[in-house]
Amino acid sequence: MMNLLAQFDLNQVLSLASEETATRGIGSWAGWIPLFPLIAAIACGVLAYRPSGAKTKRAGVICIAGLGFAFVVSVILALNIGHGQGHVTLFEWIRTDHLKADFAFFLDPLTSIMLIVVTGIGTLVAVYASEYMWGDRGYARFFAFVSLFIVAMTCLVLADNLILMYLGWEGVGLCSYLLIGFYYEKPAAVAAAKKAFIVNRIGDLGFALGIMLTYLQFGSVEFAVIFKQIEAWQASGTEISIAIQTIPFLLMLGAFGKSAQLPLYVWLPDAMEGPTPVSALIHAATMVTAGVYLIARMLPLFLLSPYALPTVAWVGCITALFSATIGMAQYDIKRIFAYSTVSQLGYMFMGLGVLSSVGGTFHLFTHAFFKAALFLGSGAVMHGFAGQLDLRKLSGLWHVPGWQIVTASMFVACLALAGFPLTAGFFSKDMILAQAFVTPGPGFEWLGWIGLITAGMTAYYTFRVFFRVFMGPVSFKPGDDHHGVHDDHHFHPHAPGPAINFVLIVLGLGAIFAGWLGVGGESHGWFGGMVHASSANYEAAHEAAHETGFFSNPHQWMMLASSIIGIVGIGIAAYLHLLNRPAAERWRQAILPVARLAEHKWCVDEGYDLLIRRPLRAVGHICYSLGDTLIINGLVALAGWIPRLIGAAVRPLQNGRLQGYGLGMAGGAAMLLIIVWWML
Amino acid sequence: MLLTLLLIPTLTALIIMLRPARQAALIALIGSMVALVWACFVWSAFDFGDSASIQLAASWTWIEPMGLSFSLGVDSVALMLVMLTALLIPLSVLGSWTAITERVREFFLWLIILEIAMLAVFMARDLLVFYLAFEFTLVPMFFLIAVYGSTNRARASIIFFLYTFTGSIITLVGLLYVAWLQWSHTGHWTFDIATLTATAASMSATQQAWVLLALCCGFAVKVPLFPVHTWLPLAHTEAPTAGSVILAAVLLKLGTYGLYRFAMPMCPVAFSQYAPLIATLCIIGIIYAALVCWVQRDVKRLIAYSSVSHLGFCVLGLAAINTAGVSGSVMYMINHGLSTGALFLCIGMVYERYHTRSMDELGGMARRMPIWTFFTVFFVMSSVGLPGLNGFVGEFLTIFGAFTSGQPLQGLPTTGPLGPWYAAFAGTGMILAAIYLLYFTGHLVFGKYHVPDASHGGVHEHAHHHRLPRDLSLREVLVLTPLAIFCVWLGVQPDAILSRIEAPVNQVVASVEFANSQPLAALVTEDGEGR
């Protein structure tokens, strides 16, 4: 690590003169963002290995300071960047005459939004975790990994070329592996961590091949060069070769792997084994959005091929619907929110797919806030009730003293997630659905309708959790995780402390007011402006939408429709889980086979295990037992035995009898004579 | 200059022989450190401006009528491997400080003799000197495995010796054929690599094919390419820690170095003709070995099979016959040496404490050995090919080489027989690598802590001989830290090596491309042919 620091060559970072673009040298500040979390990571790492490290809170403070400073710099960047771009090269990384990839940062409005989300949520989670993780043996180790995660995520977001993004990509994969497997003594956690890393790796292979194909077609992996080339082609109208059109599909594979979309989503629900702050930060707000950021960043490339974006849209939509159905049938709060994250990510991809890049990124932005709030809230519940997460065993937390703030922020976050009017989620989801009905594309209307239905389901399962856990009669059973050791019979929940409450309040406010950023003005307010200024903007189809809308203006129409759907969803949830809980059981009995299947997550995990993992292991066994030991070693032993076989054939002649030898000699001589005679 | 690099270990060997056994380890350490310092001195004396040309050359005639001269010389690729060897020997000496209890003097003697042989291989500019050293590395390795190995070491050492010995004899026949061809043209015997490569390159395609087959027999066994790899897991599971570190880190590179130095330049036409076949063998090797790794219960055999899988990438890079591929493969040789060598050291440290290598008896070390866990996870990530660490650069470049080989790159006409599909299948190797290495970490490092039998674990710590602390002692940390620093340095700053090996790699690739583009009129006249 020390070596990495020396490489940073501080004066270069501080040098205000950035190369190409003429912004006020803002690019060079970008170098600072990954630097501070890195220093924090090293400091916490050192602390982790000193025996006294676990006792003090110092690690938490260092991490919060590092991330906080990065957040401040990101905010300054976001304000100063306006609609310009920044670029700074820290040092040359890979330089063969074919392949050129430097450790360089590229800054544009889209990057600054992502930076704000990453560092902002990161700091808040660090504050939350400083209290939540207190008392755990790996306290310093946790903060080392979190700050390392922020370093990797910022590198990913700031990267100016695909290979550096790949570095960040795998870096976050490593940190998620380390953090999911944080409680390494629980076999389930270790298995979940391994599963996350491997599924991500499958996606990363697609991403790597995509990078190579990009290099092959564009001769370079740097965004600036690629976008310039695309503009040149579009200007000259040259025909786009099939090879170039396959690049988006490969990159998509990487994006779906990292953002847990349909084929490769299985790792996210299991990632809940990790500590809750990790779930909130990595598996809700930041890492899983990397896939969305990749597609947003490379949107011009995706536009080249006619089929890329529709596929993205449809995969996103189906994933949203699919995971919403599973979410409705789960009982573990964190699992429900995990499936809801997969579903909301589906929405973001749908947004990008239907050419509403603003909608997609804005949903990403708002989702980060309310989903983090939901996770941290459920974390507080888990912390307070000794690891209890089953919604059937918790009820009426609103009335328990000290839990009011948590309930309030959870309520606000649930409203946002459900898309209740005027909350953040409402605005972002509405943009996506509106655009779905407007953009001409294969079956995009159907997309819209499915999106609306899923929105209803989302509202239902969100408030199912809320009404079950926070409303209704007060009754709770503690979990088995003797975090704070109390004996069972007269257990009293241990209310969340000030740090947790502060963070929940901030996120709650974010969940409400974040929506206003994207409203107003002709292109969705400040947020829209920022996105349009970046590489992810797409103008064309927008104006045409107004005349041919279903009603006079699709947005007004969509606001009305989605709010009705949201309220209906909330109503059903209220009826079933607050007013008449036994009715829920009766309804479940009515559709028992489907309900049980949904509970078992449509047996997707078992399917993968059966179709892929078990056959591969069988092939492994066959290769080892049959291939190696039997065939190859067999052949080698056989080759080793040939001389011995010849020996065995000749050995009987050596029987020690004098005349036996004489006979052998005479016979041999005769045989040789015959050969010579035959040769004459 | 180079001769002194050989003389220092010889001197150390002599002193070890004379001094009492107690001091053998210390002398070995000092000797190998001095050799390392001298190697750095050689590195500084080496002018990387024209790193393609042979520098620091020196030669003494040995058997004049045979044209055999003991000539040394090194270009930047060979220098890299010399530095790798010079670095690893002191580390493995330090690594096995307490591991070896009886016949200590012979152990370090064999280790230093092994170092002499390996350095001679990389520095040889004369074909026969290369071959002499190439085969002589077998003897110390044989004794290291046979005397200091674990349970069925006798069988493993004999199989190791015979496997490689048979392969290399056929290579000898191939090399002699080329030498004789040169003699029948010019009338005087010489084994100088440059002249022989020139003659060999002008051979007819069929002759080149035969010579390539002969060369591959010896080098493919050493690299362990797919069908002939079964000796490696046997040798590794039985070898002592230092033995398997050197075996994995340097001895396997003799094969790939041989392919790079001899197979490609000597039979360019045949090599590019058969490159798809070699590439398919590599890919099968990658996937086959990775799957086999996944079902192993013995940790050392798992890492051994992982070396087979990783070196599949290395040779794939060579078969790509373009700058990215070949420089990736050279990078891979060095990176694999560092990361797998370090992994073996880590396993050795656990073996020294609990005397077992099977995952059933051992697990969850993280709780009791945090520092060891850091290093093991670090090196696992390096060999999985995590960007930012050294494994990634080599792996990415080799797959990238295979991907772009044969495709008209932007304005750069690259010949090369492979294509994107080779890269795609090789890429699955990256996923499988993650699977089996995390399977290994999941069992050995994380998960529930269990030790062979708890008493033994306890007793062992206060056992009679060296009282090893539960986590890593300072000595052990000192062994692993330089490797970790190199992994990070090569990961963040691969240019240090890439830029230096650019020239020789380009030279080899250009020679192969030139030979392919050459119309085969310049055939070797047939009279040279025997009956």
Next chain:
Amino acid sequence: MLDRVAILWPEITLLMTVMLLMLTGTSKDKDLRRAGSWIAAMGLFIAFVLAVRMPEPDTLLPGLAGFVRPAACVVGLLLLLGLGSVDTRYEYEIDGGRQFDPLDTTQGEFLCFFLLSLAGLMLCTTASDLIWLFLALEMTSLPTYIMVASGRSKIVAQEAAVKYFFLGAAAAAIFLYGFAMLYGATGSLHLIDIRTALEAQAANGGIGALAILGLTLSVIGISFKIAAVPMHFYTADVYEGAATPVTAFLAFVPKAAGFVVLMLLLSTVLHLGEGGQAWPEAIRVLLWVLAALTMTVGNALAMWQNRIKRVLAYSSIAHSGYMLVGLVAAMETTGSAADSPTTNGFAAVLFYLVVYGLTNLGAFLVLACLQRRGEELETFDDLEGLWDRHGGYATIMALCALSLMGLPPLIGFFAKLFLFTSAIRAGEYTLVIIAGLNSAAAAWYYLRLAGVGWVKRPGTAAAEVERSPSGGRRFAAGISAVAAIALVVMTARLITAGDDAVRLRTSDLIDHHATLPDDTSTAARH
């Protein structure tokens, strides 16, 4: 005839030493008897000095004597050292007070037979006609039969002598018949005349069937001496039965004589093959088959052995096979200036002979130096853990075994290298591959031989192994081990000497048959 005597001085000195030994051997005075081996050594040394300076005989391969005789003397000296005091039982009895009876002592006679056999070998090199060849061969082998019989007091020695004698006699009869047919085909016994007759036959329509059959029979008969395949049956039993120093003697002297005679005989048809090939097709195939069979059977049988002497016996058969490869490769037809010594088959055989002689000697002498409960070492478990008990011997055994295997830095590798290069030059690719695979297979038992001393711990049997009394053997074994390493430096000189030794006698020298070529250059060469 007198001029031939001028070149026989080394043999004459040996014969004189034999006479002297016979006298001292039976004298009553004890230390005079014991001085026998010193006298023999002196005789050998003088012979060596003379052999180096002898002028070239007027035979088909004039230089051969200049190379083989000094080599024979050197190896002879080492063998003599290795002999030490063979069959010392009678001497003990004398010390123990038994009345000395000249009839019973065998010490003196043993040394005489030793020197006679060596003289026989040296005579082979200067043979110019078939009679001389026949006599020299018989003179080499007859003493060896007695040495085998009297070398050791155990019954197995007599059994070995019986087998060796009878099969030897039969083989002698075979090659004698071959000589007769050769004489019949060419009408002369002088090798040079035979050569001119065969050159004439080759010129008009190929060499006659009688000559080819005669040559084949003699090659088969002589292949008994070099233990080539059809005639190899006796080797293992005789080597195991005889005393170890005697076995060391058997492994080198008859084999050297056999190869020298083969070279002389085959040089009558050298370069007379159809279409300018080195050998007539029939002879080439014969030698090819002999070489391939000998290598493969030798190595194959060696795999099964557990007793050390039998392993070394079969390994010596395999080495004869490798040397036959050199014979098949033979000399470059054009004899051009560019013909470098390293691609000359015959030169490679001579070089291999010397190297094989030294390293094989080392291996046998290590066995001779050690004994278990007064008896010779038997199986591999006697050698286990030798490194811990007798470090020096384990190293010598390892060095000799690895050199016999042909492991690079040692001299054995260069010997095989020259064989391979000459075979490749002759275009015998398949034979080279077979030789390569054979030496790879052979690596198994050589590795076992070399490794057993180092790898294993001393077992119960090995615990009782201790040094045998005589000091000379240790010194001889040490020298041969050092030779395995140091000779590498001498390879250049040795191979060039070998190349000069096998320069075929050009036909223009034949007419002035009587005058000896006073070629002064031979003396300067060594």
Next chain:
Amino acid sequence: MTAPLSMLALNHYLLVSGVLFVIGLIGFLTRRNLIIMFLCTELMFQAAAIAMIAFGAYYGNAQGQVFLIFILTIAAAEAALALALVVALYRRRSTLDAESWSELQG
């Protein structure tokens, strides 16, 4: 010297020597008694001698006979040696059967 042998007469002699040689060989392989075996080898020697003489006569030079003399001397030497050996063996095993000598094998 009398007129050299005609080709026809030569063939007769060669036939005799060939038959003699084969008889010797078969005798050597079949007869168990050591002395008889030695005599068979002597028979093979004499067969070679006859061939030598025949060729000598055919070519009209005396080299064949010179060779004969030496063959006889060597045969005598071997006879002496053979008998000495046989006596030593008889003292050890008191049997002359060749089969009894098969301890060394494998």
